[in-house]
Amino acid sequence: MKDEPVRQRLLAEATRLFAEHGFESTSVQEIVAAAGVTKGAMYHYFSSKDDLLHEIYMRVLRMQMDRLFEIADGPGTVQERLHRAAADVVETTTANLDDSKIFFRSMHLLAPETRKSVRAERRRYHERFRDLVAEGQRSGVFSDRVPAELVVDYFFGSVHHLGTWYNAKGPLTGAQVGKHFADLLLASLGAGHVDE
Amino acid sequence: MKDEPVRQRLLAEATRLFAEHGFESTSVQEIVAAAGVTKGAMYHYFSSKDDLLHEIYMRVLRMQMDRLFEIADGPGTVQERLHRAAADVVETTTANLDDSKIFFRSMHLLAPETRKSVRAERRRYHERFRDLVAEGQRSGVFSDRVPAELVVDYFFGSVHHLGTWYNAKGPLTGAQVGKHFADLLLASLGAGHVDE
């Protein structure tokens, strides 16, 4: 770890500490101590403590967007693509649980402008997912009894809360939880079982 | 509002402010100013800022427990009771959205001991709900493809995240969202439509 560039180390330690104690309960001093550098070094790479948080958000957003668009625009029936996207976001979330904990716990701490841009990005993500649901509803393979919009809020609530209970050392792998959650989603849309 | 006893006013204002800016970003000074008293008054009724948070948690827990047990132990088929309990927790949550925002965002700020007791209480709640699902699975009216435990985590993730998107001034009432969420839950368990 001592070989990693300082910037990466700072980001990694900040992520770990923010997830563990929360952004506000983590002091810059603790972060630089964990990374084995001094404050000056941190302020050389990041303009502020908020900037650190901002970078973490950007990293998460970028990755999630990339994966969703690749799957949603990829091959397969709409059932297959929705199942795959749902399972994937769950697995990715369990693999980066610290990011997830921070994401939904610290939104209110972002600078207003940053928060706005994060929300906009998040909105795009949400809409792409919703479009997948709507596509299936239009084509009749999904029930449209519940609005697509609400279905997505329903599903992502479940995903976002993985951080509060999922444990990598528990009985289920992230992939298993992903499959189950995707099954539940598809079932709630009245779709037959999808084999992935 | 000036008529309410000081203690209630403090609790109400603290709840509002914690939900809006987060616990750590809300100063005691802001709370007492909003309640129209001085710091000394607050420390007369509460032993610390943490105590204020603790009281909010207790209030939420008490109410949710009461409602769930009343419904779960009440009359009706298991489908009806699960649907009713699910819809009710959603409606209650939308009606006390500030409490909900605080609950899942500030757990890590509670004193270790308090956190433990909150978790234990929360666990009892979770288990009662899970037993309802398991009851239906055993009697064959619910699919048991997904473990009851996981179904409950899945559903409550959705409930807990209402705070991030639900808006009382939006197009849907809390009762409507409750019905939709309960429908989705029952559908994902393969249960036929339940009329409530």
Next chain:
Amino acid sequence: MKDEPVRQRLLAEATRLFAEHGFESTSVQEIVAAAGVTKGAMYHYFSSKDDLLHEIYMRVLRMQMDRLFEIADGPGTVQERLHRAAADVVETTTANLDDSKIFFRSMHLLAPETRKSVRAERRRYHERFRDLVAEGQRSGVFSDRVPAELVVDYFFGSVHHLGTWYNAKGPLTGAQVGKHFADLLLASLGAGHVDE
């Protein structure tokens, strides 16, 4: 103890607590709790926390003055009277160790005026004792190599510090320490042994 009048109980508990934790580290709340009453009661009998301290000083001064004058003006040779006065102040001090601890540790906390009056009273005490020494020096039974003034400061330093080491449960009674101290004083003045 519950029978003692409230005023006495407050004074007794305050003395004990001031001696144990210091005046400034003892809160009015602690005192009234120890005495089993509420703040209002304390402010009924004493005008302030300072007043409590002031009363303790007055009580000590009164007692010490009475005893010294009675002995110094009493019968016996000057050696006998000095020995008796010295042994007595030591014994009295060990018997009221809390008072002594407070006396020399909290002088700087008295209101300027009170401090002045305590100092004046203390001065009278000191002078009566010094006169006893000087009387012996003039009559030749005591060495006058060291000024009487300094001898008294020397001796009372020893007395005042009993509070830092004397322990009622230790091997020596207050009377024994008193005899030893008086012996040392007389010896340092070159006086032969005095049997008391």
Next chain:
Amino acid sequence: MKDEPVRQRLLAEATRLFAEHGFESTSVQEIVAAAGVTKGAMYHYFSSKDDLLHEIYMRVLRMQMDRLFEIADGPGTVQERLHRAAADVVETTTANLDDSKIFFRSMHLLAPETRKSVRAERRRYHERFRDLVAEGQRSGVFSDRVPAELVVDYFFGSVHHLGTWYNAKGPLTGAQVGKHFADLLLASLGAGHVDE
């Protein structure tokens, strides 16, 4: 004074103020104002207000120990060494009267652990001094009518109370008081006059 390093200036001003008003009546604000820096600077060098007090104690202990051991283990008859040690501690005390005032007035404010270590060090000091007295008693040059232990408590009481009456601007120098006190001590032990 502006040239002295900040740390030294803080320690010097704290010593002066603690001696004058007492530890608890001196605010950190007063200390930093007197030293011409801000609070942050103080907390850069000291971990707390208590730490400041602790440092003062350590400084005093170190100096007194060094001096006593040098004299006690040095050349000369036991009378000469005891007289020299006694006179020296008096002179050192008058030269650092603020330290002395703080020492015996604030012991009860030290953290329990610190207090314990200060007491232990103080005990070592006391014992070295007592051994000097005992040495003279064994060899017959000092009277053993009063236990060595008690003689030391007697003498150090006098020393410790210099802070309550000695005034550098008064008629006697510290060295003069030292000689008188040493004379009184030796005389009370029945030793003939020692010329130093």
Next chain:
DNA sequence: AATGAATGAGCCTTCATTCAT
């Protein structure tokens, strides 16, 4: 004689940030 809610000033401490080096 005694209560207890409420005040208001002050205290110790933390912390993100800056800046000369």
Next chain:
DNA sequence: AATGAATGAAGGCTCATTCAT
């Protein structure tokens, strides 16, 4: 690229005291 001394604002909390009852 990095240090570490220093700042200044703010924060949570304590406490002696008052006052209506």
